[in-house]
Amino acid sequence: MRRLKVFRSLVIDSIDATTKGSRKYNIWMGFLTFIMLVGMYCYSIQLDQGLSVTGMSDRVSWGLYISNFTFLVGVAAAAVMLVMPTYVLKDIDFKQAVLIGEGLAVAALIMCLAFVVADMGGPSVLWHMIPGIGVFNFPNSMLTWDVIVLNGYLFLNISIPFYILFRRYQGKVPNPKIYIPGAVLSVLWAVAIHLVTAFLYQGLQARPFWNNALLGPRFLASAFAAGPALIILVLAIIRSFTDFKIKNKTINKIALIVTVAAQINIIMLISELFKEFYAPTHHSESAYYLFFGLDGKTALLPWIWTAISMNVIATIILTFKKLRENLSVLYFCCFLLFVAIWIEKGFGLIVPGFIPGPYGKIVEYLPTKIEVGVTIGIWAMGAFIFTILAKTAIGIELGKIRYKKKS
Amino acid sequence: MNRKKDIYILACLFAVTFYSCKHGEGEYHSLHDKIEAESKTYHDTTMTSEAFFNDIKTIEITEGVHTFLIPERKGQIKSYACIECHTESLDKLKSKDMKKAHWDINLVHADKNTMNCATCHNGNDMNNLNTLTGNTVDFNSSYKLCAQCHSSQFEDWKGGAHGKRIGGWVPPRASFTCVNCHNPHSPSFETRWPSRFNTEQIEESHEGLAQ
């Protein structure tokens, strides 16, 4: 009963905190709301007319939505890079960053689910997927595994920070015996969500571009580069806009993670390129299409070469410790990496999987405005959710939001 | 205590993995094995394809081990029986003052050294066909004539690999005979426009018009 009361007061306090803010904060939230509404409008058109308003076709049957979904699973998984040292290794540096990371994971997961729903042909019958009411094709379908691990991860990433913040809100110290097992579990879980998402594609014998053993590990490497890169950028923003103190040391440690992951990612990329182009087979055609174009169809060329050059430049710069410790260079590199991996793990992975088609047909894919509108809307929703979560969490951590016992 | 928990967790993991890797369809190694095994206990289905023959009258033939139905032919020939006209000799019928019946038949079947009218028709017995050796063949069994040269096609036809099947897939089997698809006087298929065009082609041709 008392807990419920505290909870109610926490909700009220956090609503209070999130609705009040500086002018900049209000403009930011208003801007996000506007984008979300545009996205909703686009989605309503898609609901009304069907997925024919997107650029997808029978040839390329997954596009921007699934690309973003895949990428965001990686971002969500990357929260683990902060959870692991903080909770398990008791590394004090990461403690402030970890709540941000987990908030980011929650926002990314909600975006993932939104992208999947946006991609569905029949969102009104999605209840068919709920175990018990519907039919859940577990364990045969990797998509059901993905549903389980994503929702499980979402639950973990909501409950652990919530427990910690709930204790802090009451001015108590969180009990490590309660949250550490959860943290350990979420470490394993994070690897699982990205691996399972990779298996979603890897298990399709119909698509040789995906059906390779390196896909899963490469997903992990790129995720552990892009995710923490995003966290560094977010921390940089939080540092400059709030009183939340984040030490340079923390950022440098995350930068080290980004660097190592980006290096591993490059090594795997080289290995993949070698396999596709040293002894090209019929199965290398998708890679050919991606990097050089096939039959004069070259829609992805500018994207992938931009991504590769950004990726390589960022990795080279990050490799030098001196450059890495210069914060503005670091932020620039993180931005490069994030965009590069977004292209590579999104567009660059999903679309070529369908090209050429099972019978060699090459039909290119370009997202329509409506598709882009929905996508941007979902990103805005993610940013919105993250801002709310971060504002509450920072408020509690700084002691601004505290439970006041009413007499 | 901890160890027990670990073992428990491991056991659960193992169970999940085991359950996941179990394939319900593992009964047969391949589709071939499945067909072989399951057809051992095959018994005739109760369905019959006769209802789908529509108005086609059929006759039963037996060739080797195959017994099946083919469309009856004589009733389909416009001016059967032939001797109703062919009462006179061919020379006389060919003369100018007689009414023409099928004078426009042009034989496009093998070359002139191999075939002429008399390869299949017997001027003295117009109601029947005749084989290379001069034996009589009924119009309903015209396939026997074709089989003299086209032996491999004949084999395929008997088995069911050549020739269009009528009605349904259930027994009794009924197949078109040679002359149902091939004109015996000009047996090869002619080129023609497809009965429809594919989607993208039509779109492209529209674009072409717009330009």
Place this chain on the structure above:
Amino acid sequence: MSDNKKWYSLDLNFKKKKETSGSCGCGKTSGGCGSHNNEMTDDAFLEAAVNASIGDEVRKDGFDQVFDVKMDRRSAFKKLTASLLIGAGAVSTSCSVVTGDDSKEKAQIDWEEQFKGNYKLMSDKEKKGTVERLMRSYELRTGKNISMTSENAKEDVLFGYAFNISKCQGYMDCVNACIEENNQDRNSQMQYIRIHEMKDGNGFKFDEADDNYYHEVPAEGHFYMGTQCFHCDNPPCVEVCPVQATWREDDGLVVIDYDWCVGCRYCMAACPYDGRRFNWSKPEVPEAEINKNQHYLGNRMRKKGVMEKCTFCVQRSRKGQNPACVEACPTGARIFGNLLDPNSTIRWVLENKKVFRLKEDLGTEPKFWYFMD
């Protein structure tokens, strides 16, 4: 308006709001607005009600500034809200005493159809029930009758298909017959069958083949190869479906429950043979051209956002008839039959001709063989 009890179980307080707000969502403040009209049809009522509720919201948080074009904004939200209200609408209309028996029955059917289970798991009685509902629903909507069956797989039947690449001349009669038989969407020109024109001497080079040819056939120096769903015995599409909306029947047909499909298109990505099609928009067939002889798993009308595919014309083949493509083929290149019947023609072909299948190395075990003379 207040005596008009149309929203029994799920009264969304539209009326109250309307009274307090004093104007309705159509944007007009003076009379003449549709939602104050007493002689409304059900649809109009729903529309008006939704309008009204949106109208109130608009006033509150100023969507007007967001979307300049009034109609667009409103219709957008109308659609969103309406989709959420489908269920609610069905309930309320079915509970209504005012509406006619027909629309009441229609709503009742819609409700039951929306929340029915997976066909694969239905008992024979339930299958019959849904088929009867669908037939009745069609009758109520169009005034015309269709016949739909829910015939199960026969025992001792496993369907197989053989395609003679020496015989096919590329006439495309099969494609035409398939479209007519299976009520495929005419707007997107959906086709289950593709005929690939290949150059002699090049082998099976699908990437160099042309499935869009536009000339007289057969073209000199070319041969033709048809592809469609191969009804694999180990179908990857069935494995990946998250809701078991597609499965392999006992007679080997790989079928889809169109009403259970959620439209994720995972099966499409998993199919190595381009056997599956998606309804990107609402499929449309002119009423006069609809084939009214239907099967639940076969050629009944599909809806937007679901998968569909060749079913070897389940509505025909389960009765013993040949699929439409086999019947239409003028060259006899298509052979269909029961793989379990040792005397069937398909078995003779498999045992006596040199047969092969496409992408056999993938282990999908297609039940669709190719052979030559």
